[in-house]
Amino acid sequence: MADKILTKHFGLENLFKIDVYMKNDGYSAVKKALSGMKPDEILEEVKAANLRGRGGAGFPAGVKWGFVPKDSEKSKYLCVNADEGEPGTFKDRYILNHNPHLLIEGIIIASYCVGINTAFIYIRGEYEAVALRLEDAISAAYENGYLGDDILGTGFKLDVYVHRGAGAYICGEETALLESLEGKRGNPRLKPPFPASVGLFDCPTVINNVETISNIPSIIINGADWFCKMGLPKDGGTRIFGVSGMVKNPGIFELPVGMSLKKIIVEHAGGMKEGKTLKAVIPGGMSAPILKADEIEINMDFDALVEAKSMLGSAAIIVIDQDTSMLDVLKVITKFYSHESCGQCTPCRIGNAWINKIVKRIAEGGGKREDLDKIIQLANNMMGKTLCPLGDAAAMPILSIIQKFRDELESYIPLGN
Amino acid sequence: MMKIFIDERELDVAPGMTILKAAESVGIKIPHLCYHKAFLPEGTCRMCLVEIEGLPKLELACSTQVRDGMKISTKSERVIEARKGVLECLLAEHPIDCPICDKAGECKLQDYYDEYGLFESEFNEKKERREKKIEIGKNLIHDQERCILCRRCVRFLREITKTEELGVFQRGIHTEVSTYEGIPVDNNYSGNLAEICPVGAITDKDFRFKTRSWFLQSRESICPLCSRGCNIYIDSHTGFSRFSVPKRVYRIKTRENQMINGYWICDKGRYEYAYLDQERLEEIIVNDSLDSGSWPEITVFLAGELRRLFKMKRSSRIGLIIQSWLSNEELFLVDKIFRNDLNVEKIHFLDPPEEQADDFLLTSERSPNRRGAKELGFELQSADWDKFFADIELLLVFASPFWNDTANEPLKAALDKINTKVLLSSHVQEVNSAFDIVLPMSLIAERAGSLTNVVGSVQSFYPALDAPGDCKPAWKFLVELSRKIAMNNDFYGQFSSPESIRKVMNKEISFFREEQ
Numbered sequence: 001m002a003d004k005i006l007t008k009h010f011g012l013e014n015l016f017k018i019d020v021y022m023k024n025d026g027y028s029a030v031k032k033a034l035s036g037m038k039p040d041e042i043l044e045e046v047k048a049a050n051l052r053g054r055g056g057a058g059f060p061a062g063v064k065w066g067f068v069p070k071d072s073e074k075s076k077y078l079c080v081n082a083d084e085g086e087p088g089t090f091k092d093r094y095i096l097n098h099n100p101h102l103l104i105e106g107i108i109i110a111s112y113c114v115g116i117n118t119a120f121i122y123i124r125g126e127y128e129a130v131a132l133r134l135e136d137a138i139s140a141a142y143e144n145g146y147l148g149d150d151i152l153g154t155g156f157k158l159d160v161y162v163h164r165g166a167g168a169y170i171c172g173e174e175t176a177l178l179e180s181l182e183g184k185r186g187n188p189r190l191k192p193p194f195p196a197s198v199g200l201f202d203c204p205t206v207i208n209n210v211e212t213i214s215n216i217p218s219i220i221i222n223g224a225d226w227f228c229k230m231g232l233p234k235d236g237g238t239r240i241f242g243v244s245g246m247v248k249n250p251g252i253f254e255l256p257v258g259m260s261l262k263k264i265i266v267e268h269a270g271g272m273k274e275g276k277t278l279k280a281v282i283p284g285g286m287s288a289p290i291l292k293a294d295e296i297e298i299n300m301d302f303d304a305l306v307e308a309k310s311m312l313g314s315a316a317i318i319v320i321d322q323d324t325s326m327l328d329v330l331k332v333i334t335k336f337y338s339h340e341s342c343g344q345c346t347p348c349r350i351g352n353a354w355i356n357k358i359v360k361r362i363a364e365g366g367g368k369r370e371d372l373d374k375i376i377q378l379a380n381n382m383m384g385k386t387l388c389p390l391g392d393a394a395a396m397p398i399l400s401i402i403q404k405f406r407d408e409l410e411s412y413i414p415l416g417n
Numbered sequence: 418m419m420k421i422f423i424d425e426r427e428l429d430v431a432p433g434m435t436i437l438k439a440a441e442s443v444g445i446k447i448p449h450l451c452y453h454k455a456f457l458p459e460g461t462c463r464m465c466l467v468e469i470e471g472l473p474k475l476e477l478a479c480s481t482q483v484r485d486g487m488k489i490s491t492k493s494e495r496v497i498e499a500r501k502g503v504l505e506c507l508l509a510e511h512p513i514d515c516p517i518c519d520k521a522g523e524c525k526l527q528d529y530y531d532e533y534g535l536f537e538s539e540f541n542e543k544k545e546r547r548e549k550k551i552e553i554g555k556n557l558i559h560d561q562e563r564c565i566l567c568r569r570c571v572r573f574l575r576e577i578t579k580t581e582e583l584g585v586f587q588r589g590i591h592t593e594v595s596t597y598e599g600i601p602v603d604n605n606y607s608g609n610l611a612e613i614c615p616v617g618a619i620t621d622k623d624f625r626f627k628t629r630s631w632f633l634q635s636r637e638s639i640c641p642l643c644s645r646g647c648n649i650y651i652d653s654h655t656g657f658s659r660f661s662v663p664k665r666v667y668r669i670k671t672r673e674n675q676m677i678n679g680y681w682i683c684d685k686g687r688y689e690y691a692y693l694d695q696e697r698l699e700e701i702i703v704n705d706s707l708d709s710g711s712w713p714e715i716t717v718f719l720a721g722e723l724r725r726l727f728k729m730k731r732s733s734r735i736g737l738i739i740q741s742w743l744s745n746e747e748l749f750l751v752d753k754i755f756r757n758d759l760n761v762e763k764i765h766f767l768d769p770p771e772e773q774a775d776d777f778l779l780t781s782e783r784s785p786n787r788r789g790a791k792e793l794g795f796e797l798q799s800a801d802w803d804k805f806f807a808d809i810e811l812l813l814v815f816a817s818p819f820w821n822d823t824a825n826e827p828l829k830a831a832l833d834k835i836n837t838k839v840l841l842s843s844h845v846q847e848v849n850s851a852f853d854i855v856l857p858m859s860l861i862a863e864r865a866g867s868l869t870n871v872v873g874s875v876q877s878f879y880p881a882l883d884a885p886g887d888c889k890p891a892w893k894f895l896v897e898l899s900r901k902i903a904m905n906n907d908f909y910g911q912f913s914s915p916e917s918i919r920k921v922m923n924k925e926i927s928f929f930r931e932e933q
Contacts, residue, residue, distance in 0.1 A: 385463055
């Protein structure tokens with residue numbers, strides 16, 4: 001239990017209720033931060049903890065907070081990204097469902113640190129029950145004086161609102177999330193300006209993932225050194241790895257950053273299901289470039305995966321077995337991105353649909369020799385050339401699958417075509 | 418100032434400038450579809466990507482601001498590949514129905530394909546089918562298959578008219594621009610949508626299938642339908658040798674002028690151009706005892722009559738009805754010849770009544786030069802007709818193109834009692850028959866001169882169309898008349914063009930001198 005931060009108390013009955021949470025040292029970090037620490041001290045602690053964003057991009061949270069202008073006359077906002085749309089990812093849902101007060105505690109400290117009085121939790125529309133539980137938790141926090149006008153008598157004021165999305169992957173992209181939260185169509189914004197200076201309602205805004213914010217209370221209680229030691233010096237803490245696919249024991253596993261992928265699959269997720277052999281692993285949510293079975297002896301941290309030309313992303317591990325056709329995998333991926341492209345910019349809107357049409361045709365037996373090269377070209381047209389990261393998110397898995405499983409994919413193309 | 422390099426060309430630019438603007442300032446064109454200088458950059462078409470030394474990705478020229486020492490390449494292999502990639506995608510899902518598309522010939526997609534593409538399509542899939550003829554407004558047809566989703570139309574309605582009739586619907590390849598629940602685009606600036614559409618997705622009902630853009634000649638003019646003086650292009654058919662066309666003018670387009678109308682014109686100015694061709698008076702009509710007459714003959718006759726009345730000290734029996742469709746130069750001549758030389762006092766303006774202004778460009782004054790007339794010292798309030806017509810022996814009327822609508826009953830009734838009635842008119846109109854002589858006049862679109870708009874800006878205009886038949890510009894007629902009256906030949910002898918008149922006017926009248 002000692003090596004866990006976020007799921008430490010998972011399994012306690014009614015952990016989502018404030019009294020149970022408080023009995024287990026809940027809200028002690030808020031007390032410590034608000035009564036004994038200056039905002040700058042908190043910022044330094046979070047920076048020193050090397051807490052990298054858990055949503056996928058891995059941007060250091062402390063640095064992000066530091067970008068918010070201190071002297072702005074405008075209101076500042078915190079937006080918690082609970083849209084959790086990356087296929088394979090289901091970690092935030094567990095935190096929100098089992099330990100909502102941990103997130104709320106993190107929100108209070110982050111807001112106090114940056115000088116924010118209003119926070120929004122943008123939650124995936126499908127998480128209806130979770131949203132209701134979260135709202136109950138927020139009400140309880142108000143009742144107990146952790147939210148509202150004068151938190152714990154310190155004069156600090158914070159209101160927290162839950163906003164449910166309407167079901168679009170793109171709204172997990174931070175600027176599309178802001179647009180959606182403002183009541184508009186969820187299209188990503190052109191950057192710069194970045195949200196830290198021009199964000200929600202054109203005000204300075206911090207956007208963090210649920211898991212990122214949920215790590216804050218433990219950093220306050222135990223300090224940055226402890227946090228770094230939990231993971232790696234440059235990439236502190238733990239990650240909640242969500243393992244799905246052909247393993248004996250799928251689920252979430254909170255493990256130190258830098259844990260071996262092989263170990264996660266074999267030891268924690270119980271290895272492959274009876275009679276199944278490993279073919280490939282998607283290590284960080286569907287957007288992450290695929291790893292072949294012989295590439296899984298790798299440490300699960302941002303830098304190691306970049307070196308392996310993949311990415312840690314949301315740490316969602318999708319395990320694929322030998323009986324699964326890579327064409328089917330490709331079909332699912334291309335259909336998803338084609339469906340979820342916001343349609344704003346050309347290479348993504350048409351490129352994804354075009355790729356999807358080709359893959360569908362191959363799957364229906366009408367593949368042609370030149371098809372795979374065309375897909376590569378279209379994916380390269382998207383890579384690094386779209387307005388938001390969705391283009392890259394689509395291109396990366398597609399390119400890696402074709403590169404690593406070309407022989408298999410070609411076998412689906414009728415000879416002579 | 419900052420030093421930057423575009424395609425190895427060194428240039429100094431102001432900080433805050435975008436790469437696109439910096440490049441355009443030295444004539445380097447960077448292709449773009451969604452960007453329009455009237456709006457904030459949107460960065461969605463991805464056509465303007467350029468390479469910046471030291472940066473891993475291609476960056477947007479439309480939104481990226483220059484930095485000191487920046488080295489930009491707009492023609493590198495990577496840039497060209499990216500442009501081709503965008504074009505390839507756009508064309509893959511485009512109907513390519515250029516042979517029946519009204520935008521053909523002035524379509525950005527066509528132009529860029531010509532410049533960067535000319536590649537064979539590798540799209541072997543089924544294209545998306547979409548609606549091809551949706552009436553999104555009184556004058557507009559939307560073809561969703563041709564739409565490239567640049568969203569200029571949506572932004573125009575959001576940022577300029579603030580009426581927001583169009584929005585973006587659906588997602589991914591199904592994304593489309595449409596009205597909200599069928600409520601049409603309904604504002605006085607809707608025609609601009611067809612013009613800013615870079616492709617043939619929004620076409621003008623008025624222009625659809627009427628002609629091809631390459632048959633048209635665009636010439637500069639000024640819109641005379643209100644006193645804003647919006648700068649326009651008049652697109653006319655030059656007369657293609659193998660067939661005759663039913664009219665000359667096929668459309669009016671905006672001409673950018675940041676001081677007057679920005680990038681836009683109103684729908685009144687855009688669509689009410691039929692008067693340029695319809696019911697034009699092209700020949701001299703003589704309804705009186707004179708059984709024939711040419712311009713010189715009639716000019717001599719009229720000059721003689723005016724001179725006679727003046728000599729007999731009967732200037733009070735001369736009446737002049739004019740309107741503010743006359744240019745500054747023409748009004749200056751009227752002032753000189755009639756008020757100054759002939760002592761005529763009865764000079765009355767017959768302008769259309771004021772109408773509702775909108776809160777953008779359209780003014781309440783429905784003639785172009787009331788301000789100019791005011792600055793030249795004319796009284797513009799309506800006259801007492803009974804007083805005006807009492808004892809009138811000679812009436813000279815300069816009619817506006819819409820004279821039929823403005824000529825009222827008392828005026829028509831009074832005409833019978835007048836001895837000599839001469840009308841200068843651009844159009845065949847019912848009231849014309851009440852005059853002894855009707856002289857064909859050219860329109861503002863057909864002559865040169867200057868106009869003073871509602872806020873006092875003096876703008877020159879030049880012929881955008883050839884005057885039909887025997888039509889003559891008013892200034893020319895007035896100069897010729899003055900020479901036949903022969904009271905001040907030294908003065909009038911110097912006038913050979915509106916410019917020469919303006920030179921003298923600028924010297925004499927302080928307002929025009931200052932406006933120079």
